[in-house]
Amino acid sequence: xxxxxxxxxxxxxxxxxxxxxxxxxxxxxxxxxxxxxxxxxxxxxxxxxxxxxxxxxxxxxxxxxxxxxxxxxxxxxxxxxxxxxxxxxxxxxxxxxxxxxxxxxxxxxxxxxxxxxxxxxxxxxxxxxxxxxxxxxxxxxxxxxxxxxxxxxxxxxxxxxxxxxxxxxxxxxxxxxxxxxxxxxxxxxxxxxxxxxxxxxxxxxxxxxxxxxxxxxxxxxx
Amino acid sequence: xxxxxxxxxxxxxxxxxxxxxxxxxxxxxxxxxxxxxxxxxxxxxxxxxxxxxxxxxxxxxxxxxxxxxxxxxxxxxxxxxxxxxxxxxxxxxxxxxxxxxxxxxxxxxxxxxxxxxxxxxxxxxxxxxxxxxxxxxxxxxxxxxxxxxxxxxxxxxxxxxxxxxxxxxxxxxxxxxxxxxxxxxxxxxxxxxxxxxxxxxxxxxxxxxxxxxxxxxxxxxxxxxxxxxxxxxxxxxxxxxxxxxxxxx
Amino acid sequence: xxxxxxxxxxxxxxxxxxxxxxxxxxxxxxxxxxxxxxxxxxxxxxxxxxxxxxxxxxxxxxxxxxxxxx
Numbered sequence: 136x137x138x139x140x141x142x143x144x145x146x147x148x149x150x151x152x153x154x155x156x157x158x159x160x161x162x163x164x165x166x167x168x169x170x171x172x173x174x175x176x177x178x179x180x181x182x183x184x185x186x187x188x189x190x191x192x193x194x195x196x197x198x199x200x201x202x203x204x205x206x207x208x209x210x211x212x213x214x215x216x217x218x219x220x221x222x223x224x225x226x227x228x229x230x231x232x233x234x235x236x237x238x239x240x241x242x243x244x245x246x247x248x249x250x251x252x253x254x255x256x257x258x259x260x261x262x263x264x265x266x267x268x269x270x271x272x273x274x275x276x277x278x279x280x281x282x283x284x285x286x287x288x289x290x291x292x293x294x295x296x297x298x299x300x301x302x303x304x305x306x307x308x309x310x311x312x313x314x315x316x317x318x319x320x321x322x323x324x325x326x327x328x329x330x331x332x333x334x335x336x337x338x339x340x341x342x343x344x345x346x347x348x349x350x351x352x353x354x355x356x357x
Numbered sequence: 358x359x360x361x362x363x364x365x366x367x368x369x370x371x372x373x374x375x376x377x378x379x380x381x382x383x384x385x386x387x388x389x390x391x392x393x394x395x396x397x398x399x400x401x402x403x404x405x406x407x408x409x410x411x412x413x414x415x416x417x418x419x420x421x422x423x424x425x426x427x428x429x430x431x432x433x434x435x436x437x438x439x440x441x442x443x444x445x446x447x448x449x450x451x452x453x454x455x456x457x458x459x460x461x462x463x464x465x466x467x468x469x470x471x472x473x474x475x476x477x478x479x480x481x482x483x484x485x486x487x488x489x490x491x492x493x494x495x496x497x498x499x500x501x502x503x504x505x506x507x508x509x510x511x512x513x514x515x516x517x518x519x520x521x522x523x524x525x526x527x528x529x530x531x532x533x534x535x536x537x538x539x540x541x542x543x544x545x546x547x548x549x550x551x552x553x554x555x556x557x558x559x560x561x562x563x564x565x566x567x568x569x570x571x572x573x574x575x576x577x578x579x580x581x582x583x584x585x586x587x588x589x590x591x592x593x594x595x596x597x598x599x600x601x602x603x604x605x606x
Numbered sequence: 607x608x609x610x611x612x613x614x615x616x617x618x619x620x621x622x623x624x625x626x627x628x629x630x631x632x633x634x635x636x637x638x639x640x641x642x643x644x645x646x647x648x649x650x651x652x653x654x655x656x657x658x659x660x661x662x663x664x665x666x667x668x669x670x671x672x673x674x675x676x
Contacts, residue, residue, distance in 0.1 A: 283524055287517050291507045300503050301521060304496040305528050308535035315539065336531075347524055354516040400616075401608050411620030415629045422633070461636055469629040476625050578641055585648040592655055601656050 139224045143232025144239070150209075151240045157202060158240050165198040165245055169252045180257040187256035188266070188317035191249055192310055195270055199241045199277045200302065204295045206237055206285040207352065220356055226349035234275075234282045234345055242274025258321070265320040269333060273313040276337040279344035280305050286351035309336055368447050371596035374587050377580040384580065388573035391566050399563030406560075412476045416560075419469040421568040422462045423487075425575055426494060429459035433501075434526035437519030447583075449515025450590065452522065453505055454583035458575050460498035466491050486540040490533045497525045511590055 151158065172190045173183055210216040219229050249270050250263040258266065284302035288294040312333040316326035399417035406413040433452040440448035470488055471481045482488070501518055508514035591597045610616040619626045 283520075287504060287521055288507070293507060297503055297507055300496075301500040304493050304500060304532070305524070307493060308528075308531050311535045311539045332535075343527075347520065351517060351520050354513055354520065357513065357516075401610065404609060405620065410622060412622035412625055414619065414622075414626050418629055418633045458640065461640060465633055465636060468632050472625045472629045476622055574637060578644055581641065581644050581648065585644070585651050588655060589651055592658070597655070598659060601652065601659055 136224075136228065139228050140232040140235070143229050144236045147233055147236030148239060151236065157205075158244065161198050161201045161241060162244055162248060164201060165194050165248065166252065168194040168197065170255065173255065183256045184258060184321060187253060187258055187262075188314040188321065190256070191252060191266060191317070192270075192273075192314040195245050195249065195274065195313075196277065196303070196306055196310060198245055199274055200281060200299055202237065202241050203281040203285045203302070204288070204298055206233060206282060207289050208285075208294075211289055211355075216352065217356055220353060226352060227346040230282055230286075230345040230348045230352070231341070234278045234341070234348075237282070238275045238278040242270070242278055245274060246270040258317075262317055262320045265326045265330070266317045269313045269316040269326070269330060272330060272333045272337055273309045276309050276333075276340035276344075277306060279337075279340035279348075280309075282348040283344055283351060286348040286355060289352065289355040309333065312336065368445055370447065370587050370591050371594070373447060374584060374596070374600070377584050377587075381577050381580050381584075384573045384577035388570050388577060391573060392570035395563050395566030395570055398559055398566060403559045403563055404557060409477060412473065415469050415473040417563055417567045419466060419473055420564055421571040422465040422469060423491060424568055425571045426459055426462035426466050426491065426498075428572075429455050429462060429575060430494065430497070430522075430529070431526065433459065434522045437522040440515060441519050441523070446512075446515075446590075449512075449519060450583050450586045451579070452518060453515070454579045454586055455575070456498060456502055456505070457582070458578050460495060460502060462571070462575070463491060463495040463498055467495065484540065486533070486537040489536045489540070493532055493536070494529070497529075501525070 169191060172186065176182060176186065207216060210219070220226055222229075246267050250267050253263045253266050281298075281302050284298045284305075287301060288298045291297060312329045316329035316333065319326040319329055395417065399414060403414070405411055433455050436448040436452040436455075439445060440452070467488070470491070474483055474488075475481050501521055504521055505514045505518040508517060588597055588600070617623060617627075
């Protein structure tokens with residue numbers, strides 16, 4: 136049953152690697168947005184350390200959203216999506232594969248880049264580890280929830296802005312627990328509880344969101 | 358069996374349209390009666406609150422508006438579920454007819470909350486869990502309105518909007534509890550906003566009457582709006598043509 | 607029975623006039639304007655649909671008469 140998931144992941148990764156420029160620009164967007172904040176706020180290390188979790192997480196949220204409109208659009212344009220919808224295996228599994236592939240090219244690089252940016256904000260080693268962990272744990276939920284928004288706005292005019300209107304409110308719990316984990320580490324409370332809740336959110340999102348997105352795709356394809 | 362038959366009969370647009378038209382004045386009248394009674398109790402009879410002075414009287418619209426904003430979202434999600442499960446046309450239209458009023462109620466709740474917060478807490482806006490959740494609820498309404506407005510095909514708009522509502526209604530408790538947790542971690546106990554004022558029964562009655570008024574008002578406006586949507590959607594059917602030519606006479 | 611000493615007393619709301627009347631005013635405004643907008647939208651829709659219906663009827667009768675004359 137999970138053969139189809141693996142196949143979709145492999146295919147989407149191959150396609151994404153052909154367009155490395157997109158991945159790199161999303162990463163640079165993340166870097167630039169995060170670097171703008173100290174310029175706007177001022178260089179005091181105490182202030183930056185306090186703001187770092189929120190700033191890094193909000194920037195990560197926006198960076199993962201950049202590539203969402205393309206999640207289904209290309210397959211929709213060349214008719215692949217309709218083929219997949221008509222195929223005998225459940226569409227939800229196909230969507231799960233696409234979501235995982237999206238995470239591999241958007242969420243995972245962000246998590247690897249985040250500690251470097253965290254250094255700009257004078258975060259401690261502990262906080263950097265938790266920051267990386269929280270982004271690793273949280274971004275799959277972002278890709279999953281974003282998949283619903285991408286499916287709902289498939290083929291609509293102004294899809295990108297509309298997508299952010301739909302998806303950003305639903306991202307709030309991930310933002311709260313993700314940034315909260317880093318914040319709790321910085322203040323010495325320990326981010327364990329936050330990380331557990333973040334993992335729960337991700338499990339729930341990966342379990343349910345692909346099926347909701349599949350239903351939305353069927354509505355869009357009708 | 359008989360009941361079932363009736364429900365299906367009323368779900369037919371040609372039957373529902375005149376029924377809704379007959380119901381609108383009744384609900385509008387009820388809203389006016391409840392509103393006048395609630396205002397009389399709340400604004401004229403109810404005593405001064407010993408802690409908040411006369412400023413507490415904002416509660417008579419703040420609480421009903423907040424209740425309605427949440428209730429309308431639930432009702433919309435209910436219609437969305439019916440529409441997606443049974444493929445009924447009317448339910449999607451009901452959800453669309455309710456949405457603008459729901460968004461206005463959420464806005465009113467925030468507006469009156471700010472005007473209440475300024476004298477009581479000293480700030481127009483406090484990142485209190487309930488205020489923040491209400492703001493996010495307003496965002497969810499705006500997302501729904503934007504999505505349904507962006508889709509030209511009304512059937513797809515109904516279904517996509519319905520799916521968004523269901524996703525939203527699953528997320529609302531998660532958002533609420535995460536915001537609440539975030540709030541208690543960050544705010545400490547310095548500002549305690551969950552303390553409800555000790556309510557005299559006159560105050561409680563005033564508030565309940567006002568809530569009934571808001572409820573009836575919502576039904577009246579939603580029925581009025583759904584009638585217009587019905588005419589637009591069913592413009593090529595015989596009953597709409599008969600309705601339109603009949604009204605010229 | 608009535609809580610207030612005078613009408614001015616009622617308007618002053620114990621010093622909270624701006625906040626209380628600001629809230630009630632906004633609510634009243636919305637509850638008056640929203641039904642008016644809905645009713646106006648309804649009138650516009652009806653007149654638009656009627657125009658469309660008449661245009662369709664004209665086009666149909668025109669087509670029929672055109673057929674008979676040719």
